[in-house]
Amino acid sequence: MVKIAPSILAANFSKLAEEIQDVERGGADYIHIDVMDGHFVPNITMGPLVVEAIRPVTKLPLDVHLMIENPDQYIEAFAKAGADIITVHVEACKHLHRTLQLIHSFGVKAGVVINPATPVETIQHVLEDIEMVLLMTVNPGFGGQSFIHSVIPKIEQVKEMVNTKGLAIEIEVDGGVNRDTAKLCYDAGANVLVAGSAIFQQNDRTAAINEIKDQLG
Numbered sequence: 001m002v003k004i005a006p007s008i009l010a011a012n013f014s015k016l017a018e019e020i021q022d023v024e025r026g027g028a029d030y031i032h033i034d035v036m037d038g039h040f041v042p043n044i045t046m047g048p049l050v051v052e053a054i055r056p057v058t059k060l061p062l063d064v065h066l067m068i069e070n071p072d073q074y075i076e077a078f079a080k081a082g083a084d085i086i087t088v089h090v091e092a093c094k095h096l097h098r099t100l101q102l103i104h105s106f107g108v109k110a111g112v113v114i115n116p117a118t119p120v121e122t123i124q125h126v127l128e129d130i131e132m133v134l135l136m137t138v139n140p141g142f143g144g145q146s147f148i149h150s151v152i153p154k155i156e157q158v159k160e161m162v163n164t165k166g167l168a169i170e171i172e173v174d175g176g177v178n179r180d181t182a183k184l185c186y187d188a189g190a191n192v193l194v195a196g197s198a199i200f201q202q203n204d205r206t207a208a209i210n211e212i213k214d215q216l217g
């Protein structure tokens with residue numbers, strides 16, 4: 001079953017609790033939280049305090065995507081704030097395996113993210129140590145960008161790697177996912193679809209979520 005993870009980066013921050021409850025009622029499976037530091041990516045968003053504030057307003061798992069340098073420094077804070085899944089970028093981790101162990105040490109699921117230009121081989125030796133792979137389908141940093149189609153074969157490659165090893169890892173995609181691109185990702189092997197503007201910029205979020213799910217056949 002596909003899961004939909006609305007990215008709150010596209011939500012109205014002045015009424016974040018209502019926005020999150022709206023997508024929860026509308027059938028969302030995860031709440032995707034984009035953490036940006038102005039160094040790893042050219043944008044600054046939210047930190048552990050926002051995750052802590054969101055935690056009591058929803059029962060959905062909080063999927064925290066760290067687009068930050070030196071993620072080890074902040075993992076404990078995000079875990080204690082209520083993250084259920086923490087994903088870190090291969091490109092930002094000096095000792096990726098150690099970082100994944102650190103995430104798990106707080107009882108939180110761990111995932112690895114790769115940018116559009118990063119080869120999937122960079123994650124092959126940590127597949128046994130993660131619960132999620134996140135393939136960026138835009139260059140990270142901003143919502144509302146266009147989907148990068150050259151990532152599709154990478155999704156297929158990851159699916160193949162995961163199947164070959166017989167692992168139960170979620171394959172998530174993020175960036176430019178909407179009613180036109182969702183099926184391409186799903187058919188290639190993705191089972192978690194992050195969508196920001198395609199959901200939060202619609203008046204009827206339930207319809208927006210259903211519209212994406214309906215495309216998948």
Ligand SMILES: O=C(CO)[C@@H](O)[C@H](O)COP(=O)(O)O
Binds near residue numbers: 032143176197
């Ligand atoms: O992590 C990111 C961007 O860096 C994403 O989560 C975007 O926030 C997705 O937004 P849309 O492309 O769906 O509008």
